[in-house]
Amino acid sequence: MSMNSDWAGLPSELVDLILQRLASVSDYFRFGATCTAWHDVVTENINYLLSQKHPMLIVPLNTQDVWSLYSIKDNKLLPLPFQVPYVDRFVGSSNGWLVTVDDDLVVRLLNPLCLVLGKQIDHDPNIHITLPPLDPPCCVFNQIRKVILSANPTSSPDDYMIMAIFSADHHVAYIKPNRDKEWTYVNHNWGVLHDLIYYRDRYYAIDYKGEIIYFNVADRSFFKYLSINHNVDLENFEMKYLVESPIGELLLVERIKMWHWHGDVGYNNTEGAKVWNLKLASEGWEWREVKNIGDYALFVGDNNSLSVVASDFCGCQSNCIYFIDDYENLLFPSMVLENSYALKNTKDVGVYNMETRSFTSYDIAKDDVWLADTTKLRIVPSSVVYKPV
Structure with missing residues (x-):
C-alpha cells in the first residue's frame, strides 16, 4: 500500500463504517485526532459517542503540570x-x-479533550472558560469542596449554571455565566454538606445527617428540604456521596472510614460502605437500603461521582464501588512531586465489593498508573472531542 494514501479523503460512508467498529471511547478520541476530516465525522456522531461514556482518571505524567487520561476500560x-x-x-x-481554582480564587473550566500540550490556553469557549473569583468573606482556599455544572457549556452556552460548596461550614454559591457578573452566596443553617449533584433539572445537596436539600434552577429558589424518614442511622458514616444510577435513580453511597496509625503517619482507610435509594413513600421521602447493585459499578469521590453498567466495559467489576481518596483535592498538583506526605494520603483508593463486603486497596508501588498522584478526577467525554493538530 502506498505511503501516500489519502486517508483523509476516504468516502464518508467508509469512515462511518470504521467508526462503528471502534471498540472504546479512547479509540474515538484517537480516531478524531487523526485529521480534520475524521474529526468532523466523530463530531457528527457525538450522540453515539456520549452513549458509550465510561469513567476515566486524570493522572500526571513525568513532566510537571502535564496530565493525561487513564482509561479504566482499556x-x-x-x-x-x-x-x-x-x-x-x-x-x-x-x-x-x-x-x-487558583490562588486568587479564580475558577476556570477546562475541556481536557481539547487541551493540547504546547498549545497556549486562550479564550476559546470550547476549551477554556474563566469565571469571576469566589470571594466570600469566610472562605479558605483549600476548603472549596466541590463544583458542579448543570449542563455542558459547549452544548448549552446560554443556559447552564454552576454551583459550588465551599468553606469550613460548606456554604453554597452559584452563578449563571451568561448573565451573572459575580457569584451569589447562600448563607444557610443546614448541617455540614457532604455532596452536591445535578439531578433531573435540580441541584441536590446532602448533609452529614442524610437530609436532602434541593435547589430549583428555574426560579433560583432554595432552602427547601425533602423530609426524610429516619428509620436508619445515617450519622455513623463518615462520608456521603450522591450518584445517579444508570436507570436514573438517586443513590446515596455511605463510606465508613477509620484511622490507622503507623508511627507518626496516619491513614484514614475505608472499612465499609452502604448504598441507599431515595424513594417516595406514603409518609414522604425515605432512604431504602440497597443490598446489591447488580451489574452496576459506582465511582465515587469528593470531586465527582458517576455510575455505569459494568458489563458494558471490560475490566469493570459489577456490584462494586470504586472509591477515590477524599483527601486528594486538598493538595496542589504541583506539591506532589516534592511532598511525600501527599502521596501517603492516597492509601485509601480501591474497590468495595457489595457481595463479599470487602474493600481491596490499590497499591501505589504496584500500580503507578491508577495511583500516580493524589489528584484524580473521573470524567465523562464532553461534546467536544480531542481536536487534531
Missing part, C-alpha cells in the same frame, strides 16, 4: 497529554469539563 494511559497551569488546583469534574 486499562491503559491514553496518548492525550494536556497542560494545566501549576497555580491551579482541581476542585471538580462535571459534564466532561475540569474545574480548577
